[in-house]
Amino acid sequence: MAEAVRTTCPYCGVGCGVLVTPQPGGGYDVKGDPDHPANFGRLCSKGSALGETLSDDGRLTQPVVDGQTATWDDALDRVADEFKAVIAEHGPDAVAFYVSGQLMTEAYYVANKLMKGYIGSANIDTNSRLCMASSVAGHKRAFGSDTVPGTYEDLDLADLVVLVGSNLSWCHPVLYQRLAAARKERGTKVIVIDPRKTATCDIADLHLAVKPGTDVKLFNGLLTHIEGLGSTDTDYVERFTEGAEQAIEAALYDAPDIRAVAETCGLDPADILDFFKTFRQTEKVVTVYSQGVNQSTQGTDKVNAIVNCHLLTGRIGKPGCGPLSVTGQPNAMGGREVGGLANTLAAHMDFDEQSVDLVQRFWGAPNIATRPGLKAVDMFEAVGSGRIKAIWVMATNPAVSMPNANRVRQALKDCPFVVVSDCVADTDTAAYAHVLLPATTWGERDGTVTNSERRISRQRPFKSAPGLAREDWAIVCNVAQRMGFSDGFNFAEPADIFSEHAALSRFENDGSRDFDLGELSTLDASGYDVLTPVQWPVRDGTGQDRFFADGGFFTPSQKGRLHAVRQQPPEPAVDPFFPLTLNTGRLRDQWHTMTRTGKSPRLTAHAEEPFVALHAQDAQRLNLEDGTIARVINGNGEALVRVTVDPGQRLGEVFMPIHWSHNNSSHGGVGALSSAATDPVSGQPDMKNVAVRIEPYGETWHALVVTRSSISLGRDIYWAQAQAGAHVRTMCAGVGKSDTAFTAFKAKFGDGEWIEFADPARGRLHAALMVNGRLEAAVFIAPHNIFPERAWLDDLFTAPETDVSQRQEILAGRAPGGQHDTGRIICSCLSVGLKTILRTLEDGRAVDVDSLGTVLGAGTNCGSCRPELQALVDTVMDAEHAGEEEQRAKVRMA
Numbered sequence: 072m073a074e075a076v077r078t079t080c081p082y083c084g085v086g087c088g089v090l091v092t093p094q095p096g097g098g099y100d101v102k103g104d105p106d107h108p109a110n111f112g113r114l115c116s117k118g119s120a121l122g123e124t125l126s127d128d129g130r131l132t133q134p135v136v137d138g139q140t141a142t143w144d145d146a147l148d149r150v151a152d153e154f155k156a157v158i159a160e161h162g163p164d165a166v167a168f169y170v171s172g173q174l175m176t177e178a179y180y181v182a183n184k185l186m187k188g189y190i191g192s193a194n195i196d197t198n199s200r201l202c203m204a205s206s207v208a209g210h211k212r213a214f215g216s217d218t219v220p221g222t223y224e225d226l227d228l229a230d231l232v233v234l235v236g237s238n239l240s241w242c243h244p245v246l247y248q249r250l251a252a253a254r255k256e257r258g259t260k261v262i263v264i265d266p267r268k269t270a271t272c273d274i275a276d277l278h279l280a281v282k283p284g285t286d287v288k289l290f291n292g293l294l295t296h297i298e299g300l301g302s303t304d305t306d307y308v309e310r311f312t313e314g315a316e317q318a319i320e321a322a323l324y325d326a327p328d329i330r331a332v333a334e335t336c337g338l339d340p341a342d343i344l345d346f347f348k349t350f351r352q353t354e355k356v357v358t359v360y361s362q363g364v365n366q367s368t369q370g371t372d373k374v375n376a377i378v379n380c381h382l383l384t385g386r387i388g389k390p391g392c393g394p395l396s397v398t399g400q401p402n403a404m405g406g407r408e409v410g411g412l413a414n415t416l417a418a419h420m421d422f423d424e425q426s427v428d429l430v431q432r433f434w435g436a437p438n439i440a441t442r443p444g445l446k447a448v449d450m451f452e453a454v455g456s457g458r459i460k461a462i463w464v465m466a467t468n469p470a471v472s473m474p475n476a477n478r479v480r481q482a483l484k485d486c487p488f489v490v491v492s493d494c495v496a497d498t499d500t501a502a503y504a505h506v507l508l509p510a511t512t513w514g515e516r517d518g519t520v521t522n523s524e525r526r527i528s529r530q531r532p533f534k535s536a537p538g539l540a541r542e543d544w545a546i547v548c549n550v551a552q553r554m555g556f557s558d559g560f561n562f563a564e565p566a567d568i569f570s571e572h573a574a575l576s577r578f579e580n581d582g583s584r585d586f587d588l589g590e591l592s593t594l595d596a597s598g599y600d601v602l603t604p605v606q607w608p609v610r611d612g613t614g615q616d617r618f619f620a621d622g623g624f625f626t627p628s629q630k631g632r633l634h635a636v637r638q639q640p641p642e643p644a645v646d647p648f649f650p651l652t653l654n655t656g657r658l659r660d661q662w663h664t665m666t667r668t669g670k671s672p673r674l675t676a677h678a679e680e681p682f683v684a685l686h687a688q689d690a691q692r693l694n695l696e697d698g699t700i701a702r703v704i705n706g707n708g709e710a711l712v713r714v715t716v717d718p719g720q721r722l723g724e725v726f727m728p729i730h731w732s733h734n735n736s737s738h739g740g741v742g743a744l745s746s747a748a749t750d751p752v753s754g755q756p757d758m759k760n761v762a763v764r765i766e767p768y769g770e771t772w773h774a775l776v777v778t779r780s781s782i783s784l785g786r787d788i789y790w791a792q793a794q795a796g797a798h799v800r801t802m803c804a805g806v807g808k809s810d811t812a813f814t815a816f817k818a819k820f821g822d823g824e825w826i827e828f829a830d831p832a833r834g835r836l837h838a839a840l841m842v843n844g845r846l847e848a849a850v851f852i853a854p855h856n857i858f859p860e861r862a863w864l865d866d867l868f869t870a871p872e873t874d875v876s877q878r879q880e881i882l883a884g885r886a887p888g889g890q891h892d893t894g895r896i897i898c899s900c901l902s903v904g905l906k907t908i909l910r911t912l913e914d915g916r917a918v919d920v921d922s923l924g925t926v927l928g929a930g931t932n933c934g935s936c937r938p939e940l941q942a943l944v945d946t947v948m949d950a951e952h953a954g955e956e957e958q959r960a961k962v963r964m965a
């Protein structure tokens with residue numbers, strides 16, 4: 072048996088350790104690393120399925136220049152020449168890099184060094200701007216540095232955990248499991264503050280469904296309450312903080328009493344009082360927050376409103392205490408460390424004169440940037456207006472993920488020179504590239520990442536890269552050298568870069584800067600190779616777990632600053648044309664634009680299509696039926712998505728997931744709708760609070776098309792594609808005649824024998840294409856979104872031949888008798904579907920989540936589905952209590 076390679080999960084900011092073992096017959100066994108302090112062996116559904124996402128299908132394997140494959144030399148020369156020419160003619164600010172929290176720290180470091188130290192501009196920004204820039208800005212205002220004060224262990228030690236704008240259960244599942252375990256073992260109280268009733272509420276003692284964008288008011292109310300009832304830690308405040316008086320004054324003005332808070336936040340005063348009292352009376356409190364706080368036009372103020380409450384009570388830096396920002400991406404923190412944000416310079420230093428001088432001397436930089444560059448939204452505005460004439464996009468897909476994505480697409484289209492380095496050939500952004508550079512990906516990369524608790528871990532390669540793909544750090548160094556900067560980019564391997572990065576963090580650092588990896592600067596290649604996870608700072612060979620229990624802030628006075636904040640009127644203003652508020656976020660089993668998770672059939676089975684979730688009364692008022700297609704519209708663009716009635720939505724508020732692009736759907740991209748309004752301090756766009764209206768699409772037919780490979784359907788109808796093993800499922804809907812649609816589908820295929828059954832009276836048409844006796848495609852068209860069982864169809868596509876009875880079953884559109892429909896997959900690890908779970912609960916074979924595990928295995932592996940299992944148990948038990956057969960039928964249809 073081959074030895075396991077210790078590496079780190081490439082998805083969220085929890086940064087779980089992973090053991091990957093090559094299997095004798097091919098493939099890889101993926102397990103959680105029991106020795107990694109972030110996860111102690113646990114993995115969520117995405118991490119558990121990593122082994123299924125390693126195929127090289129869809130990879131970019133060769134450089135491409137102007138649509139033609141090219142040699143590396145030609146491609147690199149072209150990039151270097153174009154950048155040099157633009158800089159020579161228009162100056163360094165006419166070029167930009169847009170990078171990613173997916174990059175290894177080493178690649179981030181050299182990209183930042185090239186732009187800020189050698190090109191002489193700070194126009195390098197990262198997609199992490201969309202995820203946690205407000206936390207950075209809030210930390211710097213409060214602590215004088217971008218320091219995460221606490222650690223994951225605090226979740227085990229806290230007596231109260233407040234989750235603000237964080238669906239931890241789906242977005243940071245292993246931390247959620249850790250919290251759920253602590254709650255079970257020691258009764259940790261959990262309060263969730265979120266406009267939506269998410270899966271995380273499964274473990275909540277209290278859920279405050281706060282109106283979007285009103286968190287400042289709520290936490291100002293808490294500050295007022297703490298101060299008013301004499302719960303201030305006066306000793307801590309006097310010795311270690313400043314600004315308390317002004318912050319309290321602002322809070323008192325903003326949120327004088329609970330009634331004022333209730334009115335603005337749309338909450339029950341009794342629930343607010345419950346939250347305030349619990350916070351005030353509990354010594355060990357951790358407040359976890361993520362995108363629901365950060366992605367807001369007042370994101371930085373929200374962060375400071377939260378941090379103020381911890382500073383006023385001295386609940387920071389002690390075991391089980393503190394604010395904890397959790398990042399969305401695997402290396403958002405590494406990007407922050409190297410200076411991957413346009414408004415930071417390097418190694419947690421900014422553009423003050425002293426830092427610019429220090430970094431310039433350390434790098435020997437010929438042309439150091441002296442002022443911040445353009446943040447993401449402004450950067451793409453500048454591309455659109457022609458101020459930026461050459462942009463290099465690394466490991467990210469802004470045509471999908473940026474707000475107001477249609478404008479970003481247009482900007483990229485109009486930009487004179489676009490470079491994209493990526494591991495995937497066919498992304499929405501790659502379509503605009505003049506030069507495509509093939510990069511390595513997880514499993515091939517060698518480097519380090521930092522998770523949300525400041526822990527640096529290694530990503531180690533365990534397979535070779537396909538074709539000519541290269542490491543991102545090497546590509547950047549190749550281009551830098553061709554631009555004439557060979558001295559600063561002569562790195563032979565990532566260990567050399569890491570050691571320079573560590574040395575910069577130590578350079579003239581007398582403890583005045585939080586980020587210090589000094590002891591790691593002497594690591595050689597073999598030391599780097601065996602580096603075990605370590606929290607920074609690393610000044611004496613070991614990490615430091617917590618900050619600020621005894622002051623020691625990084626402000627000039629070394630005191631923590633309470634920052635006076637006031638609630639601003641939340642955007643969007645009420646608009647009669649767009650009266651609904653759109654919130655956006657992640658799904659449990661998908662990651663970003665699905666280029667990796669989309670390869671795993673069991674992950675895609677959890678949610679196959681883009682959807683909009685809304686309250687039943689809104690659905691009824693808008694004439695939207697569950698399962699039909701809706702048009703979601705605003706001034707920026709529109710989306711076509713499936714309607715999902717969701718009791719967890721507040722009236723007037725809707726939710727859409729972020730994962731769909733033009734690559735896997737006709738119009739599922741939420742970026743087309745989201746606003747480019749940003750927080751004035753952090754520059755982070757508000758993706759959680761977008762004004763929209765929703766109308767029925769008015770489809771006259773629905774179709775399920777199953778094929779051996781994906782088919783291209785244009786954008787005249789609604790469609791969404793999901794990988795289902797060796798075949799692809801495409802869900803479609805359209806307006807017009809269904810037989811016209813069928814003719815259009817048929818035209819997508821080559822020769823073969825079509826068998827067809829039409830029932831015009833019921834609007835149904837079932838057809839299959841046979842090639843040499845094997846099922847090549849199956850098409851089912853119906854007036855409603857009700858189609859044959861997926862698992863049965865999957866089996867037909869794995870069979871080498873389709874016999875007569877199977878052909879008849881296809882034409883009948885029915886699985887053979889006795890074969891039950893499993894429904895949408897709830898437990899991805901063991902492929903247990905919704906309908907199976909409901910049958911098991913309804914016939915009494917299981918009565919709770921644990922017995923579902925015993926009978927079906929559901930929820931017994933990674934545990935990510937346990938909140939959904941609990942919700943189903945509750946629904947069935949409620950229905951049984953009330954005898955509500957109708958309710959059950961609705962659930963069954965979901």
Ligand code: SF4
Pocket residue numbers: 080081082083084085086087110113114115116117118119243244245246
């Ligand atoms: Fe990966 Fe899941 Fe761990 Fe996040 S919680 S790092 S997605 S295994």
